[in-house]
Amino acid sequence: MSQQQLSAGVCARLSEAAPDEVDGLGAGYTVQLLSIKKVNQTTSAAPAIDRYRIIFSDGVHFVQAMLATQLNDLVSRGEIIKNSIVVIDKLTCNFVQDKKLLIILDLQVVSKEEEKIGNPVSAPSSSILPPDTATETPEASTSTASRPVVSRPAAARPAASGGEGRSIYPIEGLSPYQNNWTVKARVTHKADIRTWSNQRGEGKLFNVTLMDETGEIRATGFNAAVDELYDKLEEGKVYYISRGRVNLAKKKFSNVQNDYEMTLERNTVIEECVDTTNLPTIKYNFISLASMENLQKDATCDVIGIIKEVGPLGEVVSKATNKSVAKRDLTIVDKSLYSVRMTIWGRQAETFTADDLPVVAFKGVKVGDFGGRSLSMLSSSYMSISPDIEEAHLLRGWYDGFGTDKTFQSQSNTMLPGGSSFSGFNRNEMRHLSDVKESQLGMSDKTDIFSTRATVMHIKGENIAYPACPTQGCSKKVTDIGDGWRCEKCDKTYERPEYRYVMSMAVADWSGQLWLQGFNDAGLAVFGKTADEIMEIKERNESDYNALMAHSAGKTFNFSCRAKQDTYNDQTRLRYGVSKMSSVDYYEEAKGLRDLIKESSWAR
């Protein structure tokens, strides 16, 4: 790299430009980063997002700018370091204490490791730099305890010019000290209206997440603001918003990346933006599913993958609140040949459909450590099915071209003690039945999990199904009350029940045999018929039923099981439950063996 390749003159131009001219100067400047420094945040007691101050040079002059926080990964991953050459693709300007502050919104790395080019000096106007650093040269700025830049009390002044002649403020620059702002933001999440009731009173509220190119912020409307504004905002749309209140965020309650949050008030002005140019879009920092194991539990991350499996709709009852919520597990895979379980909740779980293995992008999903690594949507997370972004198209192309053929290593079943697996059947972690007994799985207080391949030898025929509540997600046993079937849980009476399987199966492999308890999914796998159909056969013709039971033996399945002790009538016994059961797919097995051979060192 030479001085000629840098965009000489740009630092002087940026430095001298009036604030509302900065955006108009365009972008695409090639510059050298002379310094990258973390700025200490002293205004917020809660842990803050890192902010980086950059000094960049065009070879002649240097200026100072802030790095938009969504680019922080470039620093933390070491993709930009001192002296890296970058192209600044997008730049804006903000006002702090009447000083112009440049914010780098997007950049591309041209070359990471470089020598310093030329001998640049501070750009002519000092108005870009805060007074305490205006005369510093990059080499001399050794102070690590820099003053906070963005969140100081400051005169409110609009930063950049919007399309319709209004002044648009970047979300990253919002603080309690600015008041005359308008943001142009996309609603990336809109929650349902919630009500609360506690000692201090009761009321209703809703949350939205607002996002522009510079950042995101959570906004909440209470009571009257709910009536006034809830219907005005639609997820996915872009709005001009002004006259909201900005306060310090209580970080422990939100995963939205902002030190502040916004309260929408009755007089908050919200106007839909219909101008289709330059709308804010979601910014992702995708990580590969392979690299998930490096993340801590409860961290959030962005991932993109193919939806390989859509689990059935389930229900969990929260231990904390005793409330029931719908959930659904998805399995996503990516180019790193890893798969991971992704749990979605509530209405999203109920309405989720995905026919043809779509690409789905997730932003801000929570990392769990159950059975290895798993992911879960939060209310602040964002999911986009078949997003029109480059990464999605690349993944689509790769998967359709090569991916369908691959086997994926699950993040959600590694690292369990004893090397067992979670819900997915894992060929590498399989146990023989004798091994299950000998290693005393399920004998400790917790549930142990294992995979096995075994053949069904016998199914206890007398009681293979029970009359269940037909309400989706209930499945509780109902009782015949003469003129109908009563579900205590739903407090309803139904004309007829929906039978569901509950079976004891003896299964065997070369090493031994075991009794497994299976539920509805297991019955469907064994019989290929619903329990209703089976019960109908049983009622119509007992010998047909007996023949069916006899024929059910002899088939071989892959099982995912849980071993657990339970106590019933003062008797403690070890029970093995089937969590997943599927016919052996010999084509899949052969592919798995082939991949094993490919992976083994002697074959390389």
Add this chain to the structure above:
DNA sequence: CCCCCCCC
């Protein structure tokens, strides 16, 4: 002014 983000 809410504040739960769940379960195996």
